[in-house]
Amino acid sequence: GAVVSQHPSWVICKSGTSVKIECRSLDFQATTMFWYRQFPKQSLMLMATSNEGSKATYEQGVEKDKFLINHASLTLSTLTVTSAHPEDSSFYICSAPRLQGVSTDTQYFGPGTRLTVL
């Protein structure tokens, strides 16, 4: 079946540093990937849509300069949390649709990356 991986699984960093999270589709290509954020005991909040070959589309209220997204290839999207602060601590999850048709895709989710900013 389709697999989406994330790296790293967890990261602890000091306040002010930048952290890069990778999302890879392992056995299929994805021109679109999605980045979500999940706070403890809460639902997933869509942060942005990563588009291969073009700029990411950010949801309202998400800072573009804070959360940099680069869709480097058809199997890789990266999320960089710049100048991280403790309030950025969260569980970040990516997903990729298996087929590229609209509304008929099955979203496959990565295992998530837990970011803790000290």
Next chain:
Amino acid sequence: GEDVEQSLFLSVREGDSSVINCTYTDSSSTYLYWYKQEPGAGLQLLTYIFSNMDMKQDQRLTVLLNKKDKHLSLRIADTQTGDSAIYFCAESRIEDSSYKLIFGSGTRLLVRP
């Protein structure tokens, strides 16, 4: 998840059936999904239903869709302790030519031995 609502918690005894309910708001949603999340893990797609269907059964899972009331339910037959997790319903939407999934708040299912 404010547009998709779920009850927060459900506790059942092992072997009983579990029913998790969800209400959504966008009547144009084409697909509705159920995902399972175990502690510290990502989301696992359990099943989905196309909006022109009323019911879908997949082994122990039964999805019921009432499109008129915008109500979706997931029934797990013969619930096992391994079914303990958070269950999210999600609706697909097209906004600004983009395909998105909107998630509910999640229902925490606890299966008692």
